[in-house]
Amino acid sequence: MDIEEHTPAYAPEAPNYLLPEVREAWDEYWESPLATSSLAVDKFVLFRLFSYRNQWFGFHQALQDLGPQEMIIDGSREKSAIQLHPYAKHMLKLEEKINMLEKELGLNPLARARLGIDMGNAKLTWDEMKKKTQAAKKSEQAKRPERTRKRDLPVIDVEEVKK
Secondary structure, X not given: OOOOOOOOOOOOOOOOOOOHHHHHHHHHHHHOHHHHHOOHHHHHHHHHHHHHHHHHHXXXXXXXXXXXXXXXXXXXXXXXXXXXXXXHHHHHHXXXXXXXXXXXXXXXXXXXXXXXXXXXXXXXXHHHHHHHHHHHHHHHHHHOOOOOOHHHOOOOOHHHHHO
């Protein structure tokens, strides 16, 4: 499949609540060859990913507005004297979730390599992935001992045994 010739099986409109930066990333995703692997059943994973990204950018903008001196707050009344701003703490948690989903969806070079997606040759089709999966299943089944089926057992003629 050429990189210019791809049509996703499912391409929803961007949610209205997305910030401009995240909406742009949404559009870039659906215009990319990676979108050809997305199905309607994947929509909740994708909505969750972009919702997390949206929250992350919202907190990022808020912290930028506060300035770098506000990233760390004085927690002298707390057990530790210095703490990250709650927004920064939440951003770190969001980054973990975003990274996990990006890996699952093949949204970075290492994840694509792990999933067997060859972007260098611009190949990304379900058929190829399905063939690889089926080949792996057959290989796994070949390693298992074959069970004896009734039809594989020799047929014994009872009359012949009686003679």
